[in-house]
Structures are given as C-alpha cells and as structure tokens.
Amino acid sequence: MTDGAAQEELAPPPAAVTRSAEGRSPGAADGGPILEVEGVVKRFGGILAVDAATFDVEERSVTALIGPNGAGKTTLFNVITGFYRADRGSIRFQGREIIRRPPHVVARLGMVRTFQITKALARMPVIDNMMLAAPEQPGEHLVNLVLRPGASLRREQEVRARAEELLEVFQLAGLRDEYAGVLSGGQRKLLEFARALMAEPKMLLLDEPMAGINPTLGARLLEHMQTLRSERGVTFLFVEHDMEVVMGHSDRVIVMAEGKVIASGPPEEVRRDRRVIDAYLGGGAVGEERSR
Amino acid sequence: MTLPLGVTFESFTDFGFWTSVGILAGTYTLFTLGLQLNVGFTGIVNFGQAGFMAIGAYTMGILVVKYDWSFWLALPAAVLVAIAFGLLIGLPSLRLRADYFAIATIAAAEIVRITAQNARELTGGNQGLFGFEGEWDNVSDSIESGLQSLGWSDPETLFPLFLVVWATALIATALLHFGTSSPWGRVLRAVREDEDAARALGKNTLVYKLQSLAISATLGALAGFFLALNLNYLNPEEFEPLFTFIGYAVLVLGGLANYWGVAFGAVIMWTILEGTRFVDLPISAEREAAVRFMIVGLVLILLMAFRPQGVFGKKEEMVLGD
Numbered sequence: 233m234t235d236g237a238a239q240e241e242l243a244p245p246p247a248a249v250t251r252s253a254e255g256r257s258p259g260a261a262d263g264g265p266i267l268e269v270e271g272v273v274k275r276f277g278g279i280l281a282v283d284a285a286t287f288d289v290e291e292r293s294v295t296a297l298i299g300p301n302g303a304g305k306t307t308l309f310n311v312i313t314g315f316y317r318a319d320r321g322s323i324r325f326q327g328r329e330i331i332r333r334p335p336h337v338v339a340r341l342g343m344v345r346t347f348q349i350t351k352a353l354a355r356m357p358v359i360d361n362m363m364l365a366a367p368e369q370p371g372e373h374l375v376n377l378v379l380r381p382g383a384s385l386r387r388e389q390e391v392r393a394r395a396e397e398l399l400e401v402f403q404l405a406g407l408r409d410e411y412a413g414v415l416s417g418g419q420r421k422l423l424e425f426a427r428a429l430m431a432e433p434k435m436l437l438l439d440e441p442m443a444g445i446n447p448t449l450g451a452r453l454l455e456h457m458q459t460l461r462s463e464r465g466v467t468f469l470f471v472e473h474d475m476e477v478v479m480g481h482s483d484r485v486i487v488m489a490e491g492k493v494i495a496s497g498p499p500e501e502v503r504r505d506r507r508v509i510d511a512y513l514g515g516g517a518v519g520e521e522r523s524r
Numbered sequence: 525m526t527l528p529l530g531v532t533f534e535s536f537t538d539f540g541f542w543t544s545v546g547i548l549a550g551t552y553t554l555f556t557l558g559l560q561l562n563v564g565f566t567g568i569v570n571f572g573q574a575g576f577m578a579i580g581a582y583t584m585g586i587l588v589v590k591y592d593w594s595f596w597l598a599l600p601a602a603v604l605v606a607i608a609f610g611l612l613i614g615l616p617s618l619r620l621r622a623d624y625f626a627i628a629t630i631a632a633a634e635i636v637r638i639t640a641q642n643a644r645e646l647t648g649g650n651q652g653l654f655g656f657e658g659e660w661d662n663v664s665d666s667i668e669s670g671l672q673s674l675g676w677s678d679p680e681t682l683f684p685l686f687l688v689v690w691a692t693a694l695i696a697t698a699l700l701h702f703g704t705s706s707p708w709g710r711v712l713r714a715v716r717e718d719e720d721a722a723r724a725l726g727k728n729t730l731v732y733k734l735q736s737l738a739i740s741a742t743l744g745a746l747a748g749f750f751l752a753l754n755l756n757y758l759n760p761e762e763f764e765p766l767f768t769f770i771g772y773a774v775l776v777l778g779g780l781a782n783y784w785g786v787a788f789g790a791v792i793m794w795t796i797l798e799g800t801r802f803v804d805l806p807i808s809a810e811r812e813a814a815v816r817f818m819i820v821g822l823v824l825i826l827l828m829a830f831r832p833q834g835v836f837g838k839k840e841e842m843v844l845g846d
Contacts (some may be wrong), residue, residue: 263641313724315720315723315724315811334723334728335720335723335724335725335730336723336726336805337723338726339723339724339726340726344724344725344726346724347720347721347724351718351720351721351724353713353714353717353718353721354717355713355717355781355840355841356710356713356714357718360710360713362708363707363710364711364714364725364727365725365726367726371707371708371804372708372710372711372727373704373708374703374708374735377702377703377706377708384706411840411841413840427725431543431725431726459639461623473724485684522673
C-alpha cells in the first residue's frame with residue numbers, strides 16, 4: 233500500500249479510479265474472503281456470548297454486522313481482534329490463523345478496529361493521537377533512539393506529514409494541537425476513524441461508527457468508507473443499528489442473534505429473510521417497519 | 525512571658541546544613557523521577573519505589589562488604605538486580621488493574637525491607653550494614669581537592685556528594701525528558717490514556733509498561749546508592765513505605781507529567797521536612813517530627829485546593845483526579 237497519493241484518494245467526493253482499482257467495478261466485492269470465521273465460541277461463565285459463529289468477509293467489501301442488543305456483535309469483534317480469547321473455533325485473516333494472537337499482533341497484520349465508546353487519548357494532542365497509530369516507527373524503541381536517531385527522526389517526519397494530510401481530509405486540521413479530550417463526540421468518532429487509517433489497515437472493524445454523530449458527519453464518514461474501499465482496497469466490517477445506513481451502504485449483511493450467525497447475504501436478501509425478521513424485529517421487513 | 529517558640533537562625537545560614545538538605549533533595553529527585561515516569565507518563569501506579577531503592581542499596585552494600593567486590597562494579601550489578609526485580613514483579617502483576625498492581629508493588633517492597641531486617645548475616649539487620657564507601661571516599665577526596673584548587677579553602681565534606689547527586693539527577697531528568705518526547709514516550713502516554721486503544725493500534729503495551737518499570741527501578745537503585753553514601757550505613761528503616769509516599773507528595777507538589785517539577789518538589793519537600801528542625805517547639809522530639817509531617821500535609825491540602833495540577837503540572841494533563 234503506497235501512501236504517496238493517499239490524500240487525494242481519500243478526498244470526500246469520489247475521485248478518479250486509481251490504478252489499484254482498475255478493471256474492478258467500484259461498489260462490488262471481489263477477491264476471496266479476507267476474513268474467515270469458523271465455529272467461534274466465546275463463553276462467559278454460563279452465558280454463550282458467541283455460539284459457533286461462522287461467516288466470511290470478502291476482500292474489498294463493505295460488510296455490515298447487525299443484530300439486536302446482546303446478540304454478541306461486540307463480543308465477536310473483541311474475539312476477532314484478539315481482545316478476548318475464543319474458547320473454540322478458527323479465525324483466518326488473509327489465510328493466516330489469528331485466533332490465539334494478541335491484539336497488537338492482529339493490528340500489525342493489518343486488521344484495525346475502533347471501539348463502540350470512542351477511545352480518544354484525551355490528555356494527548358490530536359496530532360499525537362494520529363501519529364501514535366503509524367506502523368513501523370523506529371523511534372518507538374529505546375535502542376533505536378540511541379543507535380538510529382536519524383532513522384527515527386526521518387520516520388517521524390513522514391508520520392507527521394501523513395497525520396496532517398489525514399487531519400486535513402477529516403477537517404480536523406484546526407484542532408491539531410488541541411487535547412483530544414476537548415473534542416466533541418462526533419469529532420472523536422472522526423478522530424478515531426482517521427487514527428485507524430494512520431495504522432494503514434487492510435481491514436477496518438468499526439463498532440457503531442455512526443452512533444452519536446450528526447447526519448452530516450455520518451454521511452462524510454460513509455463517503456470515506458466507500459472511497460477507501462474502492463481506491464485503496466480496504467475491507468470494512470461494521471456494526472450498525474441504523475438500518476438505512478446498513479441497507480444503503482453495505483454489500484453484504486451478516487445477522488447475529490443470541491450469539492449465532494443466523495443469516496448473511498446481500499442487503500435485499502437479508503431484509504426479507506424470515507429468520508432475520510423473526511429474530512430481529514418480530515415481524516415486518518427490516519428497515520421498513522422498525523421505528524427508531 | 526517567654527515566647528513559646530524560638531527560631532535559631534545560625535543553622536539557617538549554615539552551608540553544611542543546606543548541603544545535606546540538597547543531597548536529600550537530589551536523592552529523592554532521582555527516586556521520584558521513576559515515579560513520574562510510571563505514574564505521570566505510563567499510568568502505572570508503582571507504590572514499591574522504596575523497595576527498588578532498598579534492592580539497589582543493599583545489593584551494592586552486600587557485594588562490597590560481604591563479597592569484596594569493587595564499589596564501581598557493584599553499582600551496575602545492583603542496577604541490574606533492581607531491574608530484574610522490577611521485571612519479576614511486573615511480569616505477573618502489570619496485567620492486573622492499576623489498583624491491584626499498586627498493592628502488589630507495595631507488598632513486594634515490604635518483602636524486601638523485612639527480608640533486609642531479618643537476613644542479618646547478609647544485611648546486618650537492624651544493626652545496619654557498614655563499610656562500603658571506601659572507594660567513593662577516594663573520589664570524594666579528589667573532588668574536594670579539586671574544589672580547593674579552585675580557591676575554596678575548606679569545602680564542605682559532603683559537597684562532592686551533593687555535586688554528584690545533582691549532576692546525576694539533572695542528567696536523568698534530561699534523558700527522561702528526551703525519552704518521553706520521542707515516539708517511545710508517545711506510546712507510554714497512550715498506555716496511560718487507554719491501554720486498549722494502544723493495543724488496538726498495534727502497540728505491545730506490556731513491553732512498554734515493563735520498560736517503564738525497569739527504568740524506574742534503575743532510578744530507585746541510583747537513589748539507593750546516594751542514600752547509602754550519604755548515611756555511610758544501611759538500615760531497613762530507611763526503606764519504609766513512608767519514603768515512597770514522600771515521593772508521591774513530591775510528585776504531586778511538582779506536578780504530574782513534568783520532570784522539572786520533580787526536582788522543584790523535592791527541594792521544597794526536604795526544605796520543609798528539614799528546615800522545620802530550626803523551629804524550637806516546647807514539645808518532645810517525636811512530637812516535633814510529627815509536626816513536620818503535619819506541615820507537609822497542610823501544604824499538600826492547600827496545593828490541592830488552589831493548584832491541584834501541582835506547581836509545574838498542566839491542568840489538561842492532570843493524571844490524578846478523574
């Protein structure tokens with residue numbers, strides 16, 4: 233993944249199709265599965281939070297993970313990203329088994345997550361929040377600070393430039409030196425999203441990215457998602473409760489209920505699935521009769 | 525009617541007195557710099573700093589006195605032992621929540637102190653450990669003659685120690701400042717703010733917490749050396765948890781997440797603790813000692829009321845208080 237032209241690629245209105253996306257129809261998933269979840273079980277005492285969940289996420293897709301409260305979506309996120317240890321099952325990311333891997337290893341492999349309740353590093357400036365996330369920083373190791381100060385410094389400059397670009401894109405540049413703690417809830421969501429991008433992910437797992445942000449910001453976030461997918465090949469898996477967002481912006485939908493994956497497929501298909509309607513809404517089609 | 529209290533001003537202008545206050549302040553600057561790195565920059569609450577100080581001081585003392593090591597070899601060896609001890613405590617307990625970690629460290633420090641009290645063959649127990657400062661005295665003497673050649677006819681005996689303590693403290697302050705303003709320090713601060721966020725961004729947070737603790741242990745050991753050279757003997761009493769809490773008072777006084785505040789806080793603290801000896805109260809010595817700590821308490825209460833971030837701390841980066 234090259235960073236050079238990333239800024240323009242990320243700019244909100246869909247820019248010209250870049251080399252990496254050539255010959256592929258934007259908006260459609262392609263490639264094989266980037267994430268294969270198989271028979272994953274996570275138990276808390278007597279409660280089966282995730283019950284033999286099995287599904288794939290196609291590379292370069294925008295996949296939504298939905299389900300009623302307590303369905304096990306966030307637990308599943310935590311298991312996939314290594315924050316919880318699964319009791320059973322297999323999770324392959326780009327063909328590699330990651331089920332016993334700690335979170336930082338999973339992140340370094342290119343699977344980066346955000347949190348339902350944003351984790352802005354409050355007593356650190358916005359720019360430091362961003363720069364922290366960049367991978368392969370020699371200056372993060374004490375030995376290099378002494379032995380390779382030049383390399384540390386050079387990388388630091390690159391990282392700073394990249395962070396500033398992204399802040400510009402997300403219209404947070406004016407807040408660059410503010411403590412992240414002073415940001416509004418919506419700005420924190422944007423910061424967390426931008427920060428996750430600093431980590432140069434191949435796949436982003438977003439836990440309720442739209443929750444608590446105003447519709448304008450939300451629309452911008454969705455635009456960024458589509459642009460990143462079509463132009464940089466980033467895969468998205470996101471938990472969302474807003475059915476309009478889910479139905480309008482995802483290629484595939486995975487539905488969980490009571491720890492199980494009960495359905496998956498294109499949005500049109502899923503919304504008419506009997507099991508989904510029963511489990512999720514207790515009648516009516518998804519997104520049509522649900523009053524929020 | 526006689527005045528209930530009198531102040532003797534002679535010692536207040538006594539250079540020797542200020543030299544010893546300065547040595548104490550310098551020693552506890554080093555000691556507290558470790559706490560600053562842990563608490564102010566990494567968010568790990570280390571209550572066992574007196575234990576690291578004891579490990580450093582006693583390892584050095586035992587190697588020199590009981591095993592005839594050179595003092596200069598014993599110093600790095602003692603630092604390594606302190607680091608190893610820090611890792612030994614940290615590996616199992618840094619995975620715990622912050623408050624449990626604090627309890628684990630205070631317990632570890634007490635184990636060290638009580639062992640020092642009871643392993644009499646090695647440590648001399650409460651009788652103390654003597655006779656490790658010979659090689660330092662040679663250095664001290666040559667610094668003293670250096671000072672004489674600069675035109676100071678009769679330098680204070682402890683003045684060389686004062687110089688070396690503060691040189692060490694300033695170098696440590698500068699190095700820590702450099703370290704925590706680097707990308708390495710950025711990761712530490714991220715761990716302080718939210719460990720899970722740091723992990724989700726690919727940082728191996730346990731390794732950073734261990735490094736922070738190891739550096740703190742090193743600083744504790746250094747403080748232990750200077751304490752030993754200042755006293756010329758070692759006694760378990762000097763490593764009671766009280767001294768860790770004095771370190772915390774220094775930390776709060778100077779301000780969290782600021783290294784220069786540590787030296788400032790240490791000087792103020794030891795001036796209050798030692799300077800109050802001039803005030804002649806018509807009470808027993810033990811009570812006078814208690815009064816000194818009451819004054820410290822009062823100063824801290826006033827500080828919390830009017831400047832909770834400490835003298836040098838930034839309000840936005842207040843680490844304690846939420």
